Amino acid sequence: MPNPRLFSLKSDSIPRATIQRLALYVQVLEDLQREGADVISSESLAKACDVNPSQIRKDLAYFGKFGVRGVGYYIQDLIASLKRCLGIDHTWKTVLVGVGNLGRALLNHKEFKLRGFEVIGAFDCDPFKIGEEVSGLEVMCTKRLMEKSHELGVEIGIITTPPERAQRAANHLVEAGIKGILNFAPARITVPEHVVLEYVDFFHHLYSVAFNITLSQQK
Amino acid sequence: MPNPRLFSLKSDSIPRATIQRLALYVQVLEDLQREGADVISSESLAKACDVNPSQIRKDLAYFGKFGVRGVGYYIQDLIASLKRCLGIDHTWKTVLVGVGNLGRALLNHKEFKLRGFEVIGAFDCDPFKIGEEVSGLEVMCTKRLMEKSHELGVEIGIITTPPERAQRAANHLVEAGIKGILNFAPARITVPEHVVLEYVDFFHHLYSVAFNITLSQQK
DNA sequence: GATTGTGAAGTGTTTCACAGCA
DNA sequence: TGCTGTGAAACACTTCACAATC
Known part of the structure; x- marks a missing residue:
C-alpha cells in the first residue's frame, strides 16, 4: 500500500545522515514519552541525542514544520509525523x-x-x-x-x-x-x-x- | 600492548567515513586474495567496493604511501598495512x-x-x-x-x-x-x-x- | 604507458545567527 | 520572552585533474 505523501518534501535529496538521525529521534522521543514528557525543545532533544540543536531543526525542515515557536515540539505529534516521514506509519x-x-x-x-x-x-x-x-x-x-x-x-x-x-x-x-x-x-x-x-x-x-x-x- | 605507531598519520583528524571504508577495503581485499589476485589498481578495487578511485587513494593517503606508481597495490602488503592502520594487527x-x-x-x-x-x-x-x-x-x-x-x-x-x-x-x-x-x-x-x-x-x-x-x- | 599521490575545485553537511512568530 | 525556521557562513568530505614516477 503506497501511502500518499503526507509530508511536504522540501528538497529531493535528503542526506543519508538525516534519515539515520530521524530514526534516532524517534527512539529517544519514545523514551521521553514513556517518562511522561509532553513537549520538548530542539535544545533538550539535541542534548538527549548528542547532536546540535540546529541540526535537529534542519533535519525536520526537510519534511515540513512540526514545531511551535516559543514552545517547542509536541512529542506525541512529532513521533507520529516522523514515523510518517520515515515510512513506518504502517508495518x-x-x-x-x-x-x-x-x-x-x-x-x-x-x-x-x-x-x-x-x-x-x-x-x-x-x-x-x-x-x-x-x-x-x-x-x-x-x-x-x-x-x-x-x-x-x-x-x-x-x-x-x-x-x-x-x-x-x-x-x-x-x-x-x-x-x-x-x-x-x-x-x-x-x-x-x-x-x-x-x-x-x-x-x-x-x-x-x-x-x-x-x-x-x-x- | 599499545603498538608503536607503524604508520605515519598525515592528519590528526581522519573522517569517520574513511575508517568505515578501510574496514570495507580489508574485507574486499581478503576476498580478492582468496581468489588468487596479487596486485590491484585503485580503479579495480574501487569498482569492487563501489566507491570512487580517488576516494581510495585519498583514504590511504591519510596513513601513508602504500602503492607503486604505474603498477598498483600489492594486495598482501596492503591488507597488512591497513590492518596495522586500523589497529587490528593484534587480537x-x-x-x-x-x-x-x-x-x-x-x-x-x-x-x-x-x-x-x-x-x-x-x-x-x-x-x-x-x-x-x-x-x-x-x-x-x-x-x-x-x-x-x-x-x-x-x-x-x-x-x-x-x-x-x-x-x-x-x-x-x-x-x-x-x-x-x-x-x-x-x-x-x-x-x-x-x-x-x-x-x-x-x-x-x-x-x-x-x-x-x-x-x-x-x- | 600506467597508475599513484595530491593540490585545487566542487559538492554536501553542519553550525551560526537572527528574523519571525506564538 | 522563548523557541522555531531558515538564509548565509563555515566546515568537511569527495571528486577532479594532473604532475610525479615506476
Whole structure:
C-alpha cells in the first residue's frame, strides 16, 4: 500500500545522515514519552541525542514544520509525523533468508513488530533446517521464496546467510519482487537499480572502536 | 600492548567515513586474495567496493604511501598495512554483557577471531543464566566484571542487554577499566570521555530501507 | 604507458545567527 | 520572552585533474 505523501518534501535529496538521525529521534522521543514528557525543545532533544540543536531543526525542515515557536515540539505529534516521514506509519512485511545464529537471533527479536516490521517468512537452503520451527515460523526452502513472497506480499528481505551465499539469496529475493534488502552478510552484492540495498556489518563498528582506542593511546 | 605507531598519520583528524571504508577495503581485499589476485589498481578495487578511485587513494593517503606508481597495490602488503592502520594487527580481548538472543548469536559467531577480536568473557545479571555455558564460555554474574576484566586484561566491551539495562552494563564496563564499548542496545548511554563508544542499531538501517522504498515509490 | 599521490575545485553537511512568530 | 525556521557562513568530505614516477 503506497501511502500518499503526507509530508511536504522540501528538497529531493535528503542526506543519508538525516534519515539515520530521524530514526534516532524517534527512539529517544519514545523514551521521553514513556517518562511522561509532553513537549520538548530542539535544545533538550539535541542534548538527549548528542547532536546540535540546529541540526535537529534542519533535519525536520526537510519534511515540513512540526514545531511551535516559543514552545517547542509536541512529542506525541512529532513521533507520529516522523514515523510518517520515515515510512513506518504502517508495518512492513519482511522475510529473512539464512537461519543461522544471527538469523535465529533476529527471528526471536521481539522488537520487530514494535518498530514497524513483521517477519512473515524464514528461508534457508539447508535441508536439515527446512521444516524446523523458529519463533513460530516454519523454515522453508529458499526455492519457494518467489511463490511465497507473492502470496504474502513481501516488501523487504533480510539476508543473514554466510557471505558466499549472500548473492544467491539476493537473486532469489529480487526474483521474488522484493523492493528492498538489508544485507548482514559480510559480502558486497549486486542488485538491479530499482531495489533498495543497505548493509549492516557490526565488525566495521568494532574496527572503528579498535581504531579510536589505538588513536587515543598514541596521543 | 599499545603498538608503536607503524604508520605515519598525515592528519590528526581522519573522517569517520574513511575508517568505515578501510574496514570495507580489508574485507574486499581478503576476498580478492582468496581468489588468487596479487596486485590491484585503485580503479579495480574501487569498482569492487563501489566507491570512487580517488576516494581510495585519498583514504590511504591519510596513513601513508602504500602503492607503486604505474603498477598498483600489492594486495598482501596492503591488507597488512591497513590492518596495522586500523589497529587490528593484534587480537583485541573482548567481553560481552547480556546473554540474550543477540548475545548468544554473537558468542557463537565464528568470525570474531578471524577478524581480530576474541570474546573471552560472557556476563549477565540473570541468575538463571549464570553458570550456563555458551560457546565454550561460562556465563558469569555482571558483578564479577571488574575482577575478571583485570585478571584477563580486557580492552573492549560489547553490550547486548535490553535497553533499560544498557547504562548499568556500561557503568560496570567503565569501572572494570575497559577502553572501548560497542553498544547494540537501542538506548543512548553516557561514558567518560576517555572511553570510546560506538552504537550499532540495525533498525536504523531498516528504517533507511523503508524510507528509500517509500521515496522511490513517490517519484 | 600506467597508475599513484595530491593540490585545487566542487559538492554536501553542519553550525551560526537572527528574523519571525506564538 | 522563548523557541522555531531558515538564509548565509563555515566546515568537511569527495571528486577532479594532473604532475610525479615506476
